[in-house]
Amino acid sequence: MLIVESLSVLRQHIREWRQAGKRIALVPTMGNLHDGHMTLVDEARRHADIVVVSVFVNPMQFDRADDLARYPRTLQEDCEKLNRRRVDLVFAPAPSEIYPQGMDTQTYVEVPGLSTMLEGASRPGHFRGVATIVSKLLNLVQPDVACFGEKDYQQLALIRKMVADMGYGTEIVGVPIVRAKDGLALSSRNGYLTSEQRKLAPGLYQVMNTVAEKLRQGERSLDEILALAAAELNEKGLRSDDLQIRDADSLEALSEQSKAAVILMAAWLGQARLIDNMVVTLTR
Ligand SMILES: Nc1ncnc2c1ncn2[C@@H]1O[C@H](COP(=O)(O)OP(=O)(O)OP(=O)(O)O)[C@@H](O)[C@H]1O
Numbered sequence: 001m002l003i004v005e006s007l008s009v010l011r012q013h014i015r016e017w018r019q020a021g022k023r024i025a026l027v028p029t030m031g032n033l034h035d036g037h038m039t040l041v042d043e044a045r046r047h048a049d050i051v052v053v054s055v056f057v058n059p060m061q062f063d064r065a066d067d068l069a070r071y072p073r074t075l076q077e078d079c080e081k082l083n084r085r086r087v088d089l090v091f092a093p094a095p096s097e098i099y100p101q102g103m104d105t106q107t108y109v110e111v112p113g114l115s116t117m118l119e120g121a122s123r124p125g126h127f128r129g130v131a132t133i134v135s136k137l138l139n140l141v142q143p144d145v146a147c148f149g150e151k152d153y154q155q156l157a158l159i160r161k162m163v164a165d166m167g168y169g170t171e172i173v174g175v176p177i178v179r180a181k182d183g184l185a186l187s188s189r190n191g192y193l194t195s196e197q198r199k200l201a202p203g204l205y206q207v208m209n210t211v212a213e214k215l216r217q218g219e220r221s222l223d224e225i226l227a228l229a230a231a232e233l234n235e236k237g238l239r240s241d242d243l244q245i246r247d248a249d250s251l252e253a254l255s256e257q258s259k260a261a262v263i264l265m266a267a268w269l270g271q272a273r274l275i276d277n278m279v280v281t282l283t284r
């Protein structure tokens with residue numbers, strides 16, 4: 001497995017693989033890898049001969065300096081895991097390689113609408129940072145396929161729109177959420193939880209399931225459903241942050257035409273802001 005830090009070396013390997021007619025898949029990550037990431041890697045392998053994983057804690061997508069400073073960086077362990085998975089190349093650049101002039105004058109990519117709603121409103125500038133780095137990675141690696149987790153539901157929608165709007169030739173593959181046995185969605189930020197908090201964390205998934213059940217049963221008083229959900233979360237020891245039920249395709253408010261709803265949940269537990277989501281098909 002190659003571990004590459006520079007853009008020029010990355011380009012050189014990509015060129016050689018392209019000349020040999022290989023299909024290339026990209027899995028962008030911020031490292032501190034867990035089984036959710038490994039599922040993305042396995043999915044990437046099903047689509048391509050060559051799997052490239054990027055490990056880059058992208059400063060442009062952090063709206064809070066403390067969040068960026070404490071984000072776990074575990075490159076050596078990550079590389080060991082990726083090597084066991086037979087990944088071909090890990091791209092692990094320094095921030096100065098990606099943003100040599102700093103971020104203030106960096107050209108950026110903004111996806112209108114999706115960038116500023118929901119998580120984008122809670123984390124100003126976050127999705128500009130995501131769209132910019134993903135765009136840069138797609139340009140550098142020119143992958144046939146790129147895999148992203150459905151755990152970051154709005155991120156996946158934003159990347160699909162960016163790729164369609166900008167005419168990138170990459171197929172975007174969404175990968176279902178990988179959960180612990182107790183339902184908690186795997187996430188690098190789960191590492192911030194104390195063992196006591198970790199026991200409370202599946203409360204988010206449990207409350208999301210009660211919301212989903214109500215939608216399936218035809219309840220449509222969304223404000224009431226969400227107010228109850230917030231209260232239940234708080235009772236379970238979490239601090240409800242943003243809870244939403246939206247059209248699963250547009251992420252706008254549900255309408256008579258909506259075929260499916262997505263429940264989007266964010267809650268604080270100690271130092272961790274946990275997110276989760278679930279799609280519910282609307283039959284009535
Ligand atoms: N539990 C999971 N199931 C499926 N995909 C996941 C899961 N966790 C992360 N991913 C996906 O892995 C990719 C890289 O995510 P990232 O490195 O930010 O990890 P993370 O665990 O989501 O960390 P955090 O949310 O704390 O930043 C993203 O496409 C993300 O959606």
Ligand SMILES: CC(C)(CO)[C@@H](O)C(=O)[O-]
Binds near residue numbers: 133
């Ligand atoms: C897609 C991504 C790697 C871009 O930095 C990041 O937002 C993530 O890990 O989900």
Ligand code: BAL
Binds near residue numbers: 061
């Ligand atoms: N997995 C989403 C990246 C972030 O929270 O910044």
